[in-house]
Amino acid sequence: MSPKSTLRSSTIGLVALACLSLAACSNRQNNDLSTTDMAKGALAAIFKREGVKTPDPNALAQQAASILANTSGQVILLAIPSRDAVTVMQEIERNGPYVTFGSSDRRSITLKAGIVTATRGLGNDLLSSDVDAVSAIIRARKVGEAYRVNRYLDGENITVALDPYCQVKPDGSGQVALGEVHTSTTRMLESCIADKDEFRDTTFQNSYQVSPGGRIVQSRQWVSPLNGYIVIQSLR
Amino acid sequence: MIGKHLVGVVTATAMIFSAPILAPASDLVTGRTNMFGTPGNLIDMPTAEMAPEGQLTTTISAYGSGSDITTRTTLSFQVLPRLSASFRYSAVSGILSVAGSPNFTTLHDRSFDINYRLFHESTYLPALSIGMRDFIGTGVYGAEYIVATKSLLDDKLRFSGGIGWGRLGSYGSFGSTGTRPTTRLGTGGVPTYNQWFRGDVAAFGGVSWHATDKLTFSAEYSSDGYDREVSRSVLDRKSPWNFGATYKVSEALRFGAYSLYGSEFGVNLSLSLNTREPAVKGGAEGAPLPVAPRPKGAADLGWSTDTTRTTNVKASLSQLLAREGIILHAIALEPRRAHVQIRNTRYDMRAQAVGRTARALTRTLPASVETFTITQMIEGQPTSSVTMSRSDLERLENAPATEILAASTFQDGAETNQGITPMDDAFPRFEYDIAPYLRFSVFDPENPVRYAAGIRAKGEYHFAPGWVASGSVSQKVIGNLDNISLPGPSGLARVRSNVAFYNQSDEPMIDYLTVAKYGRPAKNFYSRLTVGYLERMYAGASAELLWKPVDSRLALGAEVNYVLPRDYDQQFGIRTRATNTGVIPEWNGHVSAYYDIGYGFHTQVDAGRYLAGDWGATVSLDRVFANGWSIGAYATKTDVSSATFGEGSFDKGIRIVIPFSWGTGSPTLQKSETVLKSLSRDGGARLEVDGRLYDKVKDTHRPTMAKTWGKFWR
Incomplete structure (x- = not known):
């Protein structure tokens, strides 16, 4: 395997890894909601946790x-x-x-x-x-x-x-x-x-x-x- | 003997009718589920209680110890205020297999229940329900019942009493209605109507006490003899009495602990959601920009010939829309009217996309433009056009949304498609995404959960109006989906039953790779032609034509497919049509009718030739909520005999569509579609081509948009 192709495959690997860790990556508009958000919403519903914003x-x-x-x-x-x-x-x-x-x-x-x-x-x-x-x-x-x-x-x-x-x-x-x-x-x-x-x-x-x-x-x-x-x- | 058994029921009944304090009628709604996972505050016995409409609850219950544990996983759905339906997957300890089958100690079984409330509770009379357990299939839990429930003491106490057949008539029966046959129909999977409400009848009853907001206690007298479990010595039925306590952590999470039959300990856990209770009612998305009313007497007509001004108008409109997740696809500007074609990338409630576009138009177009036409584009083709006057938008911004609906007209997008020029960036355009994927197979009798997980890259290239080249490649990382053993020969060509072979590859797989052309051949008609690797198992060509007027609740369609079976590695190869049980036919196809019944129901009928060459029809009925949730069932019967079809007799399943906007509180077109079905078999199997027209088009038409028109001003 040539150095160039090694580099390329590891770059692809990195991109793939980044995509995995971000749940998804895309150039599509408004595709940023994932099942993770759904899970967060469900968990919040279960435990009734709410963010509190105290103004200065x-x-x-x-x-x-x-x-x-x-x-x-x-x-x-x-x-x-x-x-x-x-x-x-x-x-x-x-x-x-x-x-x-x-x-x-x-x-x-x-x-x-x-x-x-x-x-x-x-x-x-x-x-x-x-x-x-x-x-x-x-x-x-x-x-x-x-x-x-x-x-x-x-x-x-x-x-x-x-x-x-x-x-x-x-x-x-x-x-x-x-x-x-x-x-x-x-x-x-x-x-x-x-x-x-x-x-x-x-x-x-x-x-x-x-x-x-x-x-x-x-x-x-x-x-x-x-x-x-x-x-x-x-x-x- | 019978007298002793009946003591509990008689006591409960006596209390119902002699109680000094009659509570006013309660709606007898509960979020709790019992050991069978169906709505109710008792333990093994049914009640006339119902869950809130739209409630979807998964209950996992277990009892027994050591190797004799029985578990039941149940999905219950409150279809209507009066109707509850449940699907259950059980691992029943101690049930003997049928004669001739291999011996096993635990039976894995699927069952369906239904409960219908005939009468609501009134001040003096209890609510009355009729129901059936495990009424399709093997009937391991088969039982029918009629039950009454009455609330007392301001709904603190609920008394239930009823009579049951089948398992619910198996202990302390006081009579019988005919004999209950024991033979099952077909190869399972068909309604066991020859057994319903037949055989021994027994009485049951119980009481639940709503002690605090979170804690409920219950006691019941059970008429289920657990005969099969007792005969296998996996349950010692010392007493007909069961006791329980349930604790509500939140509306979504509940636990219960039970003492069963004087010898066993049982627990359950339930997770609930309600399709009508989203994360945020009305959505949490940012505010729209308000309508910008024109100053009085403004009439500025010279602008339309001034190219600098029209270019600026287009640019600022495009920018304003982009902020809202709407892409300006094409525009036609005239002195007094404007027509825009938009690509909505965000709003699942399409009225909202049109409403935000209309407001952006009021903020950007010169004052002389009085009429706005907004056309939604789907796959490069216009679907519906909404026309309204700018004066009405200014006048009705703070009025009920029904008024602007009444002042708007819907037209077929094909009629307004002349004289409009696409923006420079409309074609070509490329969209891609890379994301992990997870594929599940659940409720399989042999192996409850199987899965495959990996990473998938998808791309779409829109190179001309209506033309889309799209592909998806996935790489499995981990999974055991390939462990499915092949079902026995079915007498049909293996068109789906060898799906396991398609899960075995560890190399990159092409999920699909197609070129599609979407078109509008005439008013009310939509067309699609897809060529390439259509799905995981088939390549070929698929042509579809749909008739759907913009204001019609009825649509008709036809589809013809030419298929070639793909190689198991899902790369570019094609394999032979011949399988060891038959030859896969070249052609299949359907005619379809779709109808929005109203009252939250939608039905679809597809009739035609299926993949294996069998002829028949699929009927589906879905409970559709305006917010995008849909829960329904389908069944396919073809000219294949149930013996040839194999286990389950015919293809059927449950399908669930969850709009992500419901869970996140933000508008999005993303949704999750799940089908729960029996094992993949060869009878009644359809091609799974992407881009079927009805689902693409329907939401942009008037009947669907009008339901949530309040979103226009949101």
Whole structure:
């Protein structure tokens, strides 16, 4: 065997070894998921282990300051307590009354007058919602009752609707001073209960800090069975 | 005697009807499985309980000691809320072989069970189920039963009582319905309908106590006499009473320990998954870019003649799509309309590929373009075209997805294929991957698990529209798949039964090496011609034609194959058609009908000439979930007698398709397809050519896409 062919066969051997150790190698797009990922998913399901991401408050403050300095659109601080996740999001698109905020790691949330109508990239995403009826009562800071509709994908990717009955009422007043927002507020509570099959006994209570002009500047809203509540703080 | 045996059942029944606290009706669902691996909280006895719909559970149970251990490995699937089906592979200690067969101490046996709930539980009445164990084949565990289950005390207690035939009527019987024949039908593998609900009848019953969230205790009175085991002295049946405790580690993992018949100790372990419970509902993939609405009154028409601008539009669109795992294959730009052909490399829910493409179009195309047509390309050929207006996309972005579906029109891709130019990088292109492979043979009576593992390289060269040259080479590293002994002569040419010879080579093997041409001969028609080394055992040519309108749930197809048997080393050689039991015919082929029944079921019928020249049909029925899971069974009956066919009487199997996106939470086209079947035999065998059209095309058509249309906006 000539030195050249020895070299070649050992190179092929190395490539083959690398492919084995990486589970697979390919030039195909999106062929990077392997049975190893499936096994990891299954193991996580068995042992219910979840990754926890704790943000660094200083880094977050710096990020918020830099975004506020560099954009003219709206900026929010978004926290998902169930995941210990906090992120700063800026306005990336506006479609009529709907404003979509996005983060650099491809997560987004859409608000209509401060009320969450959709999430993307959070898992168990809220696809779309009908919130006009509850929104009107909340922003008018009145007592009232209305239905809302939240739409999700179920485990088969079929759209299912959660349409709870919600009671809205004021609950004291307060003050919000964060980022560029400084205002006195009325705290509004929205208590919802659903009784349909998939969401039997799903209840949640959203709270909103509403400015005298009827703007929601801070809120804690329930978005999905997986993520529970998220906290949104307007920074501008 | 009978009175004594019945005490337990009577007590349980009395408690059901005299209990002071009647709980409201429960759905009587359980994730637990018993010693037979079927859903239920009792031990050896069945109940009217069901698993959650879509639950797929593997249970391994064992009892006995020393050389007398009996194990049962059972796969149970909750087909519908009312219907559960199970497949079991058992190593039964102490069962004598049938007269004339060689003597052995452990019988390896496959069995099928089915349980159907006739009535759900109500406030006063129990749920009622009817079921059969081991109703196909040898009937070692053959039993039929009717059982009622009632929950009490807020579902803390569940009482079950019923009557059984067969093994479940073999202890303490109180009557009989005719005589139960002992002869088996055919050569096994056919329904044992001559035995069902015949012979001695006995009562059984039990109770389970849901003590804590994790711990459940159970006690039962068994009407299974274990006659054959007792007569072989491998089980000492001292008492009809069994007791057990099960512990739930998580929804996926459970253990159980049991005291059986006053003398034995049994354990089981179950691993569960649910086809309707993915890693992340709705997926964990990154957010799409939102629709970019146009400013009011924008009408910019001059751009389409400006080549610099059109080139820039194409480049930015191509880039935006690439970020989403979608490749811009071809584009036609006009002042008011745009048509793009895309290659989707990522989204198993095709509506999502179309939805993300539509949004990318809103972000890149000049404001005057009002109509978008998006065509999915499969193997270089257009399948379906979806047309929608840009104004609707802007208006309905935050509305329910059904609204944009209603505002979209589907067309056959062959109709929109004129006047569109492929991008420069569309052809030629080469794709390859190298990965380890593992091939399994399980549930074989002689040897429970056989395997071969090694490394495999695959490549595909797309050199012109519809033309694909593809090949796969594999090198076995380790394995014992070649230890399969040849089944006896079957009276048919050996077209599959000599598969072991193909597993013996230690040299590189060509799995396939073909040139294929995919085409669209007319609207609604798809074609494929494949020539070369088609599969591991055959070379030749395969031609297929499929009729599938874009909005039809029905498809019809025809396939004709000319085959040459390949050499056992799976390199370039061809061997003689003559085998010691017959000559392998040159031609085979089928006509097929495919139908999406709805309600989650899909059926396929193939009729024609099989590899050995036998004529017949294959019927398959699959439970298909919208997320891509599919679990079903097929059976092939040809003009070969069951005696000629050999063990199992005819070819049948279970097939399971697992979409990887379900397990990972990220969209991917990758999926795993598994077929559990009896030993490879020669009757009812088909050619395994790659690229059959229906599976390639179906997911891009309206009926499948509409089911998960919510993914359009995801």
